[in-house]
Amino acid sequence: MFPSASASSGETERNADLAVGRAFRLPVVAVVVGTLALLGVAILSATQGAAGLPTGGVLSAFLDRIPLLGVDSTLSDRQESILFEIRLPRMVLGMLVGGSLGMAGAAYQGVFRNPLADPYLLGVSAGAGLGAVLALGFDIDVGWGPFDAVPAAAFIGALVAVTLSTVIARGPGSSPATLLLGGVAMAALFSASQTFALQRLSETRAREVLSWLFGQLNTSGWDQIWILGPYFAVCGSVLFVHRRHLDVLRVGDAEAASLGLDPARARLVVVVAASVLTAAAVSVSGLIAFVGLVVPHIVRLLVGTSYRAIVPLSALFGAAFLGFVDVGARTVLAPSELPVGVITAFVGAPFFAFILWRGQDVSS
Amino acid sequence: MSSVALRCRDVSVKFGSRVAVDSVSLDVAPGEWLGIIGPNGAGKSSLLGALAGVHGFDGTIARASDMPITRSDVAFVPQAPVVPEGMTVAEYVLLGRTAHLGWFAHETNADREIVGLVLVRLRLHDFASRRMTELSGGEQQRVAVARALVHDAPVLLLDEPTSALDLGHQNAVLELVDSLRHEEELSVVAAMHDLSTASRFADRLALIHHGKLVAVGSPDEVLQAELLSEIYDTPLVVEHMAGELVVLPASRRSVPKRRKGPLW
Numbered sequence: 001m002f003p004s005a006s007a008s009s010g011e012t013e014r015n016a017d018l019a020v021g022r023a024f025r026l027p028v029v030a031v032v033v034g035t036l037a038l039l040g041v042a043i044l045s046a047t048q049g050a051a052g053l054p055t056g057g058v059l060s061a062f063l064d065r066i067p068l069l070g071v072d073s074t075l076s077d078r079q080e081s082i083l084f085e086i087r088l089p090r091m092v093l094g095m096l097v098g099g100s101l102g103m104a105g106a107a108y109q110g111v112f113r114n115p116l117a118d119p120y121l122l123g124v125s126a127g128a129g130l131g132a133v134l135a136l137g138f139d140i141d142v143g144w145g146p147f148d149a150v151p152a153a154a155f156i157g158a159l160v161a162v163t164l165s166t167v168i169a170r171g172p173g174s175s176p177a178t179l180l181l182g183g184v185a186m187a188a189l190f191s192a193s194q195t196f197a198l199q200r201l202s203e204t205r206a207r208e209v210l211s212w213l214f215g216q217l218n219t220s221g222w223d224q225i226w227i228l229g230p231y232f233a234v235c236g237s238v239l240f241v242h243r244r245h246l247d248v249l250r251v252g253d254a255e256a257a258s259l260g261l262d263p264a265r266a267r268l269v270v271v272v273a274a275s276v277l278t279a280a281a282v283s284v285s286g287l288i289a290f291v292g293l294v295v296p297h298i299v300r301l302l303v304g305t306s307y308r309a310i311v312p313l314s315a316l317f318g319a320a321f322l323g324f325v326d327v328g329a330r331t332v333l334a335p336s337e338l339p340v341g342v343i344t345a346f347v348g349a350p351f352f353a354f355i356l357w358r359g360q361d362v363s364s
Numbered sequence: 365m366s367s368v369a370l371r372c373r374d375v376s377v378k379f380g381s382r383v384a385v386d387s388v389s390l391d392v393a394p395g396e397w398l399g400i401i402g403p404n405g406a407g408k409s410s411l412l413g414a415l416a417g418v419h420g421f422d423g424t425i426a427r428a429s430d431m432p433i434t435r436s437d438v439a440f441v442p443q444a445p446v447v448p449e450g451m452t453v454a455e456y457v458l459l460g461r462t463a464h465l466g467w468f469a470h471e472t473n474a475d476r477e478i479v480g481l482v483l484v485r486l487r488l489h490d491f492a493s494r495r496m497t498e499l500s501g502g503e504q505q506r507v508a509v510a511r512a513l514v515h516d517a518p519v520l521l522l523d524e525p526t527s528a529l530d531l532g533h534q535n536a537v538l539e540l541v542d543s544l545r546h547e548e549e550l551s552v553v554a555a556m557h558d559l560s561t562a563s564r565f566a567d568r569l570a571l572i573h574h575g576k577l578v579a580v581g582s583p584d585e586v587l588q589a590e591l592l593s594e595i596y597d598t599p600l601v602v603e604h605m606a607g608e609l610v611v612l613p614a615s616r617r618s619v620p621k622r623r624k625g626p627l628w
Contacts, residue, residue, distance in 0.1 A: 016480030019489035023454030024476055244469045247455065248462050250448035258416040258442070259515075260435030260463025305450030 027303040027313065034316040038095070041323035045091040046083060048327055050335050053079055053087075089225060093284065094217050094326040094340070095319035096228050098291055100236070100281040102318020103311060104274040105292025106299070107239050110246030110307045111270045112180055119278040119292035122179070122271070123161030123186030128282040129213055130194045131157025136209045137201040150212060151227065151283035158279030161186045166271065179271070215288035215341025217326050224284040231280035238273040239311055242266060246307035288322070288341045290348025295321055297355055368428050369394045369551040370415070370438070370519050375423035377410045377575075384410035386575035387423070392519065394428075397545060397552040399566030401559055401586075403596050407575040408555035409443070412523045415553065416440035436463040439515030443523045445508040447496045453507050454479060454492040460514035475514075482513045486540070502533030509540060513548075520545070522554035526561075538565055559611035563587055571595065583609050 046058045053075065061080055063071035073080060101119050108117040134140045135153030161183075168182035198206055245266040248256045253263040278292075295318040296310055303309040322340070325347065329340040370392040377385035385407045392398050400408045414421035417435055425433050439460065448456075461475045483489040486506055496504060505525060512520055522541065526534035542565055545552050556562040562569060563583035571579040571586050573595045579586045587609050589602045599614035 012481065012484050015484045015489050016477065019483050019492035020454060020476045020480035023452055023492040024458075241468050244462075244465070244471070247451075248459055250451065251446040251459065254413070254418045255440075255442055255446055256462075257418050258435075258438075258440035258521075259459055260417075300450075304452070305448070306452075306455050 027309045030299070030302040030309070030313055031316070033302070034313060034320060037320040038316060038323070041095075041320050041327065042091060044327050045094070045323055046087050048331050049082075049087060050330070051079070051082055053083060058083060085221060089222050090217055090326065091323060092222075093225055093228070095323045096225065096232055097217065097281045097285045097288065098295075098322025098325075099315040099319035100228065100232050100277045101288065101291040102295035102299075102314040102316075102321070103236055103239055104278045104281075105318075106296040106307065106311045106314035107242075107246065107270050107274040108292070109296055110243075110311070111249065111267050111274070113250060114180065115297070116293070117180070118290075119274065119281075120287070120289070121187075122165040122183035122275060123190050124158045124275060124278050124282065125287050126187040126190030126194060127157040127159070127161025128154040128279065129157070129287065130190045130197065131155070131160075132212050132286075133194050133197045133201075133209050136212065137197060137205050151224075154286075155279050155283040157190070158282055159276070161190055162271075162275040162279070166268070179267075211339065212286045213341075214339035215286040215344070216337075216339050217285055217329075218337075228280050228284050231277055235273040235277035235280075236315060239270065239277070242270050242273070243307045243311035246270065246311065250307075286339075286341065288344055290344045290352065291318055291322055294348040294352050297352070301355075367393055369396070370433070370553070371424070371426045371428075371430070372415070373424040373426075375411065375414055375421050375425060377407070377414050377419065377421045379410075379419075383575050385414065385421070385572075388572070388575075388577045390570055390577065390580065392551045392553055394518070394551055395545060395549045396568065397542070397554065397566045399562040399569045399583075400553065400555040400572060401557070401562050401569055402572035402578075404557075406572045408557075408572055409523050410575075411572065412440070412521050412553065412555050415519075416521050416523075434463070436515070437517050438519045438521055439512035439517040440521045441505075441508050441512045441523065441525045443525065444528055445504065445511075447504060449497060451496050452492070453488060453494055453496060453499070454483065456496050456507055457483060457488075457510045457514055460511035463515060463517075478514050478516065482510050486510045486513070500533075502529055502536065505529060505533070505537050506540065509537065509544075513544065518549075519551045519553065522552065524555050524557055527557065534561070541565075559587060559592070560609065563609040563611070587611055 043055060047053050047055050057073070057075040057079065060071055061073040061075045061083055063069050064073035075083065104119040108119060108121055109115055131153035132150050135149045140149070140153060165179065165182040165186045168185065169179035198209060201209065245261055248259055248261045249263060249266065251259070256263045296314045299310050299313045299317055303313060322344070325343045326340050329338045329343050332338060368391050372388060372390045374387045374389055375385060376383065376387050388411060390398070400411060402408050413419050415425060415438055417438070427433050427437055457479050458471060458475065461471055461478065464475065465471060480489070483492055486509065488507060488510055491499065491503070496507065499507065508525070520541065526537050529537065538561065541552060544550060554566070566583060568581060569583050569586040570577060571591070578595065579591065587602050589600055592600045592602070592611060601612050601614050603610045603612060
């Protein structure tokens with residue numbers, strides 16, 4: 001097929017192989033860097049904290065749990081209980097939330113063709129916030145099964161906001177801009193309702209709500225991981241499968257349609273998957289800003305602008321980033337803790353400002 | 365082989381209450397170059413948009429076998445392709461395989477091989493890793509043709525593909541498309557606003573005005589000075605120069621000027 005008029009077929013194939021070999025190199029360096037970062041963060045997270053655990057002891061405790069190896073844990077019972085009941089669940093939860101927000105951020109930036117898009121667009125944060133305020137402040141209990149009242153209410157609030165934004169934008173003139181503007185309108189409405197509700201709470205309850213809104217990964221046991229895990233698996237898979245469609249959407253709806261993609265359908269699927277994933281993450285961790293905005297930009301600096309690489313690597317780097325930030329949140333002012341959302345904003349905002357100032361690679 | 369590659373029957377395109385294309389019926393033969401001509405706003409791009417699947421239409425657009433066309437049957441080169449920031453030439457050309465991707469939208473080695481072969485065929489392989497934004501307008505348009513070629517469709521649609529290019533690049537891109545259609549037996553449907561260029565490349569021309577098909581036939585049949593002058597609302601002459609048809613505005617000297625009266 002398509003033989004060159006001037007070159008022999010052997011030479012044609014050689015040139016073709018060379019061209020695509022160079023152009024479609026796998027982002028090996030970024031994958032290795034991301035994996036090593038995640039491993040490093042995992043070791044830090046397991047060993048650092050109010051009670052320091054020796055790295056060798058942590059390793060022996062893990063090996064002890066693998067049958068037939070015959071390795072005995074050198075940690076005391078108390079240390080083992082800290083490791084497996086407190087540190088590990090929190091580490092895994094942080095990584096899952098970070099991975100979710102990073103991946104959702106990459107998906108939003110692709111689907112809206114807007115480098116400043118982040119997972120809290122479309123009123124997700126305002127909706128979740130209103131849900132949490134109502135649940136905490138007015139004892140509205142929509143908890144069900146493993147869902148506590150607050151996460152369940154936040155989840156419902158986030159989904160209601162996204163659904164309303166999507167419905168507003170599904171008029172005949174549907175475009176990425178109308179969806180974004182629908183989200184802005186919903187965010188304004190929900191934020192105002194949230195402020196109104198907060199004003200009517202007692203001081204103690206208002207403080208409780210605000211601490212949730214700052215974002216936190218306080219968890220005991222594995223319950224919240226079992227809540228978020230399935231959403232991460234399903235929505236993450238949907239986004240992974242659609243990552244190539246995000247590249248197609250970059251040429252605009254008209255050209256994307258001529259290439260064989262249904263742009264409206266692809267956008268809807270990606271927005272729904274990213275929003276459900278964000279809502280699930282918010283429901284277990286509160287509002288953690290900047291992860292979904294900054295992480296895809298870091299990945300873009302490493303691997304270029306194709307969403308085929310950006311979407312999965314944003315999950316990897318998001319997990320490492322939030323895992324690292326959480327170690328800081330636990331240790332910087334130990335024994336007291338900083339809200340993790342405050343640290344992500346402290347780290348994320350200057351970094352993002354630097355990228356904007358450089359004026360490079362913010363385009364999607 | 366069937367003598368029809370693409371069949372349009374009573375194709376209409378409406379944008380709200382405005383009728384952009386009004387009941388157009390056309391056949392395109394395999395290997396044929398059909399030029400769509402007409403003044404600005406006549407409906408050329410809307411008709412191509414309907415064929416390319418960019419917007420909806422009423423009527424029937426079918427393949428040779430009278431099956432409705434699918435997205436893998438036609439490839440489209442837009443007037444001014446959108447060039448995403450940072451996208452490499454190879455990534456851009458790979459987008460042309462979208463209609464062929466199966467479940468999980470994952471491209472295979474075969475898809476990448478086709479991209480490589482087309483890049484070599486169009487002598488773009490040295491640009492494979494370059495960013496699209498680093499290329500000149502002419503090179504970008506060649507890459508857009510490459511993207512259409514990897515679509516591997518029997519019909520190539522071009523919407524005024526050279527309107528942003530200078531004369532040299534214009535000719536190079538059209539010659540490239542012409543040689544490809546001969547070698548691959550592609551049918552080409554091209555909206556063209558330069559009537560002389562259209563007559564050089566097209567086997568047949570379809571003249572559209574106010575969304576309706578006014579005339580269809582060989583360039584000799586369609587490019588009639590009287591008809592064109594009426595449609596384009598300006599005096600035009602059709603000359604034979606060096607064996608080719610050339611459409612020109614009538615000499616200004618031949619148009620009587622209205623005397624405005626003495627200056628003093």
